[in-house]
Amino acid sequence: MQTPSATSRFHPPVSASGPGRALSRRDFLWQSGGGLGGLALASLLNSEAATDESGRFGARPHHPARAKRVIQFFMSGAASHLDLFDYKPSLVKYAGKPSDFGEPVEAFQDGLGPWLKPVWDFRPYGQCGKLLGEPVAALGSVVDELAFIHNLTSTSGVHSNATLLQSTGFQLPGYPGAGCWASYALGTLNENLPAFVVLPDHRGYPSNGVKNWDAAFLPSQHSGTVIYPGTETPINDLFPHRTGDYITDDGESAVRATLAELNHQHAAGRPGDSRLEARIRSYELAARMQLTAPEALNLKAEPAHVLKLYGLERGPQTWPKEINPEEEVHHFSTKCLAARRLLERGVRFVQIWSGNDNSFPRRNWDSHENIRQDHGPLAFGMARGCAALIQDLKQRGLLEDTIILWTTEFGRMPSSQGGTGRDHNPFVFTNWLCGGGIKGGITHGESDQWGYKPLDRTSPTRVYDIHATILHLLGLDHERVTVRHNGTDRRLTDVHGHVIRELLA
Numbered sequence: 067m068q069t070p071s072a073t074s075r076f077h078p079p080v081s082a083s084g085p086g087r088a089l090s091r092r093d094f095l096w097q098s099g100g101g102l103g104g105l106a107l108a109s110l111l112n113s114e115a116a117t118d119e120s121g122r123f124g125a126r127p128h129h130p131a132r133a134k135r136v137i138q139f140f141m142s143g144a145a146s147h148l149d150l151f152d153y154k155p156s157l158v159k160y161a162g163k164p165s166d167f168g169e170p171v172e173a174f175q176d177g178l179g180p181w182l183k184p185v186w187d188f189r190p191y192g193q194c195g196k197l198l199g200e201p202v203a204a205l206g207s208v209v210d211e212l213a214f215i216h217n218l219t220s221t222s223g224v225h226s227n228a229t230l231l232q233s234t235g236f237q238l239p240g241y242p243g244a245g246c247w248a249s250y251a252l253g254t255l256n257e258n259l260p261a262f263v264v265l266p267d268h269r270g271y272p273s274n275g276v277k278n279w280d281a282a283f284l285p286s287q288h289s290g291t292v293i294y295p296g297t298e299t300p301i302n303d304l305f306p307h308r309t310g311d312y313i314t315d316d317g318e319s320a321v322r323a324t325l326a327e328l329n330h331q332h333a334a335g336r337p338g339d340s341r342l343e344a345r346i347r348s349y350e351l352a353a354r355m356q357l358t359a360p361e362a363l364n365l366k367a368e369p370a371h372v373l374k375l376y377g378l379e380r381g382p383q384t385w386p387k388e389i390n391p392e393e394e395v396h397h398f399s400t401k402c403l404a405a406r407r408l409l410e411r412g413v414r415f416v417q418i419w420s421g422n423d424n425s426f427p428r429r430n431w432d433s434h435e436n437i438r439q440d441h442g443p444l445a446f447g448m449a450r451g452c453a454a455l456i457q458d459l460k461q462r463g464l465l466e467d468t469i470i471l472w473t474t475e476f477g478r479m480p481s482s483q484g485g486t487g488r489d490h491n492p493f494v495f496t497n498w499l500c501g502g503g504i505k506g507g508i509t510h511g512e513s514d515q516w517g518y519k520p521l522d523r524t525s526p527t528r529v530y531d532i533h534a535t536i537l538h539l540l541g542l543d544h545e546r547v548t549v550r551h552n553g554t555d556r557r558l559t560d561v562h563g564h565v566i567r568e569l570l571a
Contacts, residue, residue: 127252127541132503132570133469134255135409136248136536138417139452141444141474142229142272143431146488147496148480148517150445152216153188153197156515157181157480165481167518173479174223175434177489181516182482185438194507201445208456210507211465211500213569217511217520218527220476223492225432226273228475232529233278233417235558242288243279244533245415247558249288250281251547252540256412258358260351263413264290265401267422269429273475279417283551287347290417293363295404296397300363301355362411365403376403376454394447402451406458409468420448431474434487456500469502469536480516493519497532503539505571530563538565 148154161183171178188197191206196214198206205212222228227237234241242250249261264279272278279290294300333342361367365378373379376399398420405416421430421444433440452472459465477495478488494513500506512521520526534544537558544563548555 128543128546129541131467131539131541133467133501133539135413135464135468135502136245136415136540137405137409137455137468137470138244138415139448139470139472140229140233140272140417140419141431141448141472142267142419142421143225143433143474144228144476144478144490144495145431145445145474146433146437146441146478147216147494147513148478148488149184149186149437149441150199150202151214151496151498152513152517153184153199154480154513154515154517157183157517167516173481174490175483177434177479177481177483177487179482179485181480182437182486182488185441185486192507196507196509199445201442202449204446204449204453208453208460208500211456211460212498212506213500213504214509215497215499215511215527215532215566215569216494216509216513217522218495218497218529218532219520220492220495220529223476223490225475228492229273229278232473232475233274234282235529235533235560239274239277240282241556242282242284242558243290243417244536244558245279245290245417246281246284246288247537247547248415248540250284250549251537251542252414254412254414256358257351258354259362259408259411259413260291260355261414262288262290262417263405263408263415264292264417265295265405265419266292267419268294268397270422272419272422283556284549285347286341287351290415293359293404293408295363296365296400301359358411362407363404365400365407368403372403372458375458376400377450378403391443391446394443395450396447398447398451399454402455403458406455406462406464409459410462410464420444433478434483434489436486437478437488438486459501465501467502469504469539470500471532471536472498473532477517480518491518494526497527499532499535499569503571504569508569510566510568527566528562530559531566533558534563535566535569539570 148157160181162180165178165181184199186200188199189203189206190196191198191203192209194210196206196209196212198209220228220231222231222237230239230241231237234243243262245262245264252261254261262279266272276289276292279292281287281289291301329342329346333339336342365373370379377395378399398418401418405418408416421432429440429444431441431444452470456465456470459468474495477491477493479491481489483489494517511527513519514521537544537547544557544559544565548557550556
C-alpha cells in the first residue's frame with residue numbers, strides 16, 4: 067500500500083506548467099529550492115512518503131518473521147577453521163607427517179607440505195562443550211548461543227571471486243550485496259539512517275571493494291553506506307570540510323538553485339529513468355543523517371561498564387605500527403559497539419569487515435606465511451568484540467530478533483605451507499550464526515578427519531543455504547524476492563538454496 071504523497075498531505079502550490087495540476091513529489095522538491103536543504107525540508111515534512119518506485123520499501127514479509135535485523139562479520143582473506151573452531155585430532159596425531167589426501171589436489175600456492183596441527187590448544191566451553199582455539203576463547207562466554215556449520219563449501223579458491231560469492235551470492239561482480247536485498251525487500255526501521263551500513267576494516271577495503279555492498283541493478287539507495295566509527299569523519303561528506311569557511315549562505319543557495327535546474331532538465335529528457343530519483347533519495351537521507359548520525363555514532367555516550375565490556379574503557383590511543391591484540395580489540399570492538407547503536411536505532415543490516423592489509427608481514431587472514439603471527443591478534447580482537455556484542459544485545463533484548471552471521475570466503479588447508487602457514491581451502495570451511503531464531507549450542511554438518519572436505523560430500527552446505535535461511539528468518543521466501551534484470555528473474559540465492567531447518571530454534 068502506498069503512503070500519502072507530499073502533495074496530498076501538504077497541498078503545495080499548483081504547477082506552473084498547467085493550471086490546477088498538483089505538483090509531483092519531484093517537482094515539489096525542485097521548486098522548494100532543490101539541493102540538500104530543499105530535499106531535507108520535504109523529507110522532514112513528509113516522513114511517511116519513503117516508498118521506492120517498486121513499492122517494496124517497507125513491504126510486508128511473506129510470513130511471520132523471527133528477526134528484524136542482521137549483522138554479518140566478514141573475515142577477509144580466509145580465516146582458518148582448523149586453528150579456531152574445527153578441532154581435528156588427526157592433525158595432532160600425524161603432525162609433521164607427509165600429507166596424503168587420497169586424491170590429486172590442486173592447491174592455490176602449492177601449499178601441500180606435511181600435516182600441520184592446530185597452532186593453538188583447544189578447550190571445551192559452555193554447556194555444549196564446544197572446542198575453541200585459544201585466540202577465540204572469549205567466545206566461550208557466549209558459545210551456547212552459537213550454531214556452527216563446519217561443512218560449508220565454496221566454488222572458488224580465488225579471493226575476489228570467493229568474497230563476492232559470500233557477499234552477493236555470485237562469483238562475478240554486478241550483483242547486489244545481501245544487505246542490499248534486505249534493504250530492498252524490507253526497508254529501514256528508521257528513515258533517518260540507512261537500512262544497510264558497512265563498517266570496513268580500518269586498514270582498507272576487502273577484495274572487490276564496494277562491489278561487495280553495491281546495489282547493482284537494484285535502486286541505488288539500497289547500496290551499503292560506509293561508516294568509519296571512532297574516526298574524525300565517520301561518514302564522508304556529511305558536513306562541510308573545515309576549510310570551506312569561505313562558503314556563504316547566499317552562495318550555497320545559488321548552487322542549490324542551479325543544481326535543481328540541472329536536475330529538472332536532466333529528468334525531463336529521461337522519462338522512466340529512476341536513477342535521479344534514487345540520487346534525490348540519497349541526498350534526503352544525507353540531510354536527515356546530519357541530525358541523527360552524530361548521536362548514533364557518539365560512543366562516548368556509553369556508560370563505563372559498557373565500554374569495559376567491549377574492552378574500550380581506556381579509550382582511543384595512538385598505537386605502535388606493530389599489530390598487537392590490544393589494538394585489534396580497540397578497532398574491532400569500536401565497530402561492534404557502533405553496530406549495536408545503529409541496530410537499536412533502526413538500521414536493518416550491518417556488515418563488519420576484518421583484516422584488509424596486504425603489506426608484509428601480512429596483517430590479514432590470508433596466512434600463507436605464519437598462522438600464529440597473522441591470526442593471533444586478529445582472532446583475539448574479533449572474539450572479544452563479537453562476544454561483547456552478543457552479550458550486549460542479549461541483555462538489551464535485541465539478540466532474539468537480530469541474526470548474527472560470522473563468515474569468511476573459504477578455509478585453509480590442513481597441510482602446511484612454508485612450515486608455519488596454510489594455503490587456501492575452498493573445499494570446506496566454517497560459519498557460525500546466532501540470535502534471531504537460530505538454535506544455539508549446536509553444530510550442523512562436519513568436515514572430514516583432516517578438515518579438508520565435508521565428511522558427507524553428497525550434501526555440503528553452501529552460501530545459498532545460509533542466505534535462504536537468513537531471509538526465511540526475516541520473514542522472506544528467498545525464491546520470491548526477485549528482480550527482473552536483462553530478461554532474468556534475479557535473486558540473492560540464484561537458482562539454489564534451501565532453508566537449513568536444523569538451525570531453527
